[in-house]
Amino acid sequence: MGRSHMSVRIRIRRHKVFLLCLLGICVISFLHYYKALHNISLLQELSSSSTHLKTLKMFSGIFWSFTASDFPSQQDLYKHSYLKARTYSNVILPDPPDGKLHERTFVLHDDSTPFFIHTKSGALCFREGTDMAASTSHRRLLQHHKKKNSSKDDTINAGEKVVQCPCRQGWHGPHCGIPTVVYHSNLPSKLKVTPRKVPRRVINAININHEFDLLHARFHELADAVDVFLVCESNFTAYGQSRPLYFRHMILNGTFDYIKHKILYIFLDHFPDGGHADGWIADDYLRTYLTKNGMSRVQGLKADDVFLIDDADEIPARDGILFLKLYDGWTEPVGIHMRKSLYGFYWRQFGTLNILSACTVDMLFKVYKGDGILLRRRTYYSLSGFREYENSSGRILIPWAIGSPIHYAGWHCSWCFKPEGIYYKLISAQNGDFPRWGDYGEKRDIRYIKGLIRTGGWFDGSVPNYPPTDPKEHMYAPKYILDNYKKYQYLLENPYAKEKH
Structure with a gap:
């Protein structure tokens, strides 16, 4: 009788241990799942009115893989x-x-971006800073100026003075590539800079x-x-x-x-x-x-x-x-x-x-x-x-x-x-x-x-x-x-x- 009583107690203890372990696993799983939900910001999905399909998708996302949209x-x-x-x-x-x-x-x-272009007048101009419409009339003035000068040397000198790019507002320099923030800076050489090839x-x-x-x-x-x-x-x-x-x-x-x-x-x-x-x-x-x-x-x-x-x-x-x-x-x-x-x-x-x-x-x-x-x-x-x-x-x-x-x-x-x-x-x-x-x-x-x-x-x-x-x-x-x-x-x-x- 005593032995039978003892074996029953042992079985009960084993069942208690098993139940406690099972409960612990459930708690740990729940905490892990709860943390995962926080981490991917899906608590709102739980608290909002969602369909069973959304819930199924949410569970599969947690236990299998995370996609970019998660x-x-x-x-x-x-x-x-x-x-x-x-x-x-x-x-x-x-x-x-x-x-x-x-x-x-x-x-x-x-x-390889063509930041600069050669105009028909022979000037090298920064595309963005140059007024192309004004460049056309500027070229006509240059041609008229060339006709008035018979000396080759005079033409070259005149060309050096005249062949400049007409700049849009906010751009400066002979090539119209110096922005206002550089033109009004303390750079000592700002008037001597040259475009790179x-x-x-x-x-x-x-x-x-x-x-x-x-x-x-x-x-x-x-x-x-x-x-x-x-x-x-x-x-x-x-x-x-x-x-x-x-x-x-x-x-x-x-x-x-x-x-x-x-x-x-x-x-x-x-x-x-x-x-x-x-x-x-x-x-x-x-x-x-x-x-x-x-x-x-x-x-x-x-x-x-x-x-x-x-x-x-x-x-x-x-x-x-x-x-x-x-x-x-x-x-x-x-x-x-x-x-x-x-x-x-x-x-x-x-x-x-x-x-x-x-x-x-x-x-x-x-x-x-x-x-x-x-x-x-x-x-x-x-x-x-x-x-x-x-x-x-x-x-x-x-x-x-x-x-x-x-x-x-x-x-x-x-x-x-x-x-x-x-x-x-x-x-x-x-x-x-x-x-x-x-x-x-x-x-x-x-x-x-x-x-x-x-x-x-x-x-x-x-x-x-x-x-x-x-x-x-x-x-x-x-x-x-x-x-x-x-x-x-x-x-x-x-x-x-x-x-x-």
């Missing part, structure tokens, strides 16, 4: 990821059959976090001036927390198909030593890795190609970069005067942001040792290779800047996000540049952030008196953003201007 939109990213500030595991989309994105190389080729190739390097609207604006602004965009993304924020590879997904799901042929994707898969304690180490390392990894994968470089490095919220105007591409005779390094804005283009700050942003590939490697962060600093003259490079080039290296304090040559739109995007920027910021406002709970409050956008105030409580702006003013915002006014209205008009305190 990746969350930018709005979903703001709603689920930025607001909740949690760490999500990456939804990995497979690399294309032709190789891993972050291991590809890019081969530079000469740009073969354009330089331009390499634009950028780090990206979540500035995707500004990234679209950059690509459209510089599409025909830049030959390759080096875009670096990390699976860590500048603060050292893990983050999904949003940009990688957008490349693979077709978001950037219009410019994909000019993108070289760079993946930073580690956080630098010391970056947690000193945020400036992390901030510098992003640009160092971007340059060194990116340039090592670009093939066919020439010494006089242009290297241009920006932050994601700094967008150079196309005309100034095109000038660097098409002309000889400018010196280096090159800065860019940018219009300064906060939260949106409607809060224009006084003055310009002048950042050293460009140099030749030759200078990048011989002076800056291939490190983009050194270009951003203004200590080039103290670097070991500066004098040697200056002597070998036979030129006096004088820094200059495209544009001027009153002639904008680009846009710096700082903190230009919707409130949820500003929240994410706060928590992603490096552990430096103190006070780090993301460490203060009240500063992360969405209602507080909306108040800052409404007034143009700053996190320290100050409210500067910004000058009034109008979307119709010159250089208000990049053309692509203005052309898509409704889509980017939150950057062009203050969305909270009419709200009361």
Whole structure:
């Protein structure tokens, strides 16, 4: 009887253990499924009225494979990821059959675009900057002038004076290829520059976090001036927390198909030593890795190609970069005067942001040792290779800047996000540049952030008196953003201007 009782107890214990294990597996599966739903932003599908077919599709997507359309939109990213500030595991989309994105190389080729043309009068003119209708009447005047001059020498001299291109507004010089932002710059040799027979190739390097609207604006602004965009993304924020590879997904799901042929994707898969304690180490390392990894994968470089490095919220105007591409005779390094804005283009700050942003590939490697962060600093003259490079080039290296304090040559739109995007920027910021406002709970409050956008105030409580702006003013915002006014209205008009305190 005792033995029978004992065997029953053992069987009951075994059943309990089995049931507990089964329950544990169910809980773990549910949590894994719940996390996956959050990660691909499908909770809305569950909460909305959906058909059984949608639910079936949702389950199959989770347990089998993720397609490009499953990746969350930018709005979903703001709603689920930025607001909740949690760490999500990456939804990995497979690399294309032709190789891993972050291991590809890019081969530079000469740009065969006919930027300049020879007119019938014999002048070499920049197509875009020349008034072709005026050129015809100009040619008639030249022919009349030739008839009046009998001496051959006189005709040549007269021709040298008369055979010039009639320029459209905004373009200057005998070839009509010098844009206003260069004509009014402090470039000493601006009246002596000459068109190149073969354009330089331009390499634009950028780090990206979540500035995707500004990234679209950059690509459209510089599409025909830049030959390759080096875009670096990390699976860590500048603060050292893990983050999904949003940009990688957008490349693979077709978001950037219009410019994909000019993108070289760079993946930073580690956080630098010391970056947690000193945020400036992390901030510098992003640009160092971007340059060194990116340039090592670009093939066919020439010494006089242009290297241009920006932050994601700094967008150079196309005309100034095109000038660097098409002309000889400018010196280096090159800065860019940018219009300064906060939260949106409607809060224009006084003055310009002048950042050293460009140099030749030759200078990048011989002076800056291939490190983009050194270009951003203004200590080039103290670097070991500066004098040697200056002597070998036979030129006096004088820094200059495209544009001027009153002639904008680009846009710096700082903190230009919707409130949820500003929240994410706060928590992603490096552990430096103190006070780090993301460490203060009240500063992360969405209602507080909306108040800052409404007034143009700053996190320290100050409210500067910004000058009034109008979307119709010159250089208000990049053309692509203005052309898509409704889509980017939150950057062009203050969305909270009419709200009361």
